[in-house]
Amino acid sequence: MRSENRIPVQSTPQDRPIKRHHTARYYAHRVKESLTTRVSKLICAIFLALLFLMGIITFILWLSLRPHRPRFHVHDFSIPDLAQEGGFQNAQIIYNVTARNSNQNIGVYYDSMELAVYYQDQSIGGSRLLFPFYQKPKNTTVIAGVLGGAALTVTSQRWQQFMADRARGEVVFRLEVTSVIRFKISSWDSKRHRMHANCPVGVGPDGLVLPRYRTNRCPVYFGQLLD
Secondary structure, rough: OOOOOOOOOOOOHHHOOOOOOOOOOHHHHHHHHHHHHHHHHHHHHHHHHHHHHHHHHHHHHHHHHHHOOEEEEEEEEEOOOHHOOOHHHHEEEEEEEEEEEEEOOOOEEEEEEEEEEEEEOOEEEEEEOOEEEOOOEEEEEEEEEEEEEEHHOOHHHHHHHHHHHHOOOEEEEEEEEEEOOOOOOOOOOOOOEEEEEEEEEEEEEOOOOOOOHOOOOOOOEEEEEOO
């Protein structure tokens, strides 16, 4: 048998793993970086939590303070002379409308208010209503009056159209209340808005409002922002 003589190989210093010895300054720097990262994360978490809390508070305040539109209802509308053929000469329209501020913490300034009556989308009369007034929260204002004389423009031809509708059992009008309003929250006043309340209303052959139109809620919408 042949024996092999192996010559031991001695590793050089370059082949041996080098052990690194870090200084105290290095470890102090690593600890400082770790603390800085933790503090930064903590500050970010606190900031995000505060931002979230402020968002919730703002949303709750918006829900509680957001202004609701005033609510308009027609309680009475009549044309007493409708039963008379020549009634247009002394025709009168008697109306009774309510404006309700349903907000709990918000008042409404009415800077102006006008009422107009339409028949087949043609104005047959109107007038200015009330003087500027302030409506407190959870308050109802009655708007009542009579349109007649110069405020009511009904021709004989128009009256004949009334008579034709009356023979069919119903004469339908549209009562429109146009207001310029501002909302008041504590000491803050909003900008002025033009508001329109459109109230369809029908009268029977006797000239009195039909039951299905009484106390109906009128659609309300905002128009031009004035300032």
